[in-house]
Amino acid sequence: MNIALWTLQVLVGALFIFGGSAKLAMPLDELLAQMPIALPGLLMQFISVAEVVGGLGLILPGLVRIRVGLTALAAAALTIIMVGAVVVCSLSGDVLAPLFPLVTGLLTATIAYGRWQLRPLGRPARRRQQAVVLAA
Secondary structure, eight states: OOHHHHHHHHHHHHHHHHHHHHHHHHHHHHHHHHHSSSOOOOHHHOOOOOOHHHHHHHHHHHHHTTTTTHHHHHHHHHHHHHHOOOOHHHHOOOSSSSSSHHHHHHHHHHHHHHHIIIIIIOOOOOOOOOOOOOOO
16 A cells, blocks of 8 residues: 555656646746636746645655655645646536546545555554464
8 A cells, every 4th residue: 555655646746746847937928828717827826836845745755754744735735726626627618628637636635545544654554463373
């Protein structure tokens, strides 16, 4: 489980780091022209920064073993961002547009649940109790 969660964290974290960075590097007029509905420029910049910070939050706490609880929090915050992205993409009228943010949101929700409940970082995995068979 830990390996699966780490794989998801790195892949989804890289997606958000590079995606948010690309949006920050883009001129604001060009970025707003790509949006299906009109959103304020400052909101788009805030979302881009939040994506980069959230992507870093999926990877860095577990990597450096400092404040490992932030990984689940970052995944939950990115899930909220993806819910908003699904809503915005749904308003465009295109049926396939919300599919990518929906899948990404499901992945971030999986990471959040996994790191909060299934296999939190910083705790050792539960060891199976081995039955001792006594030879008679």
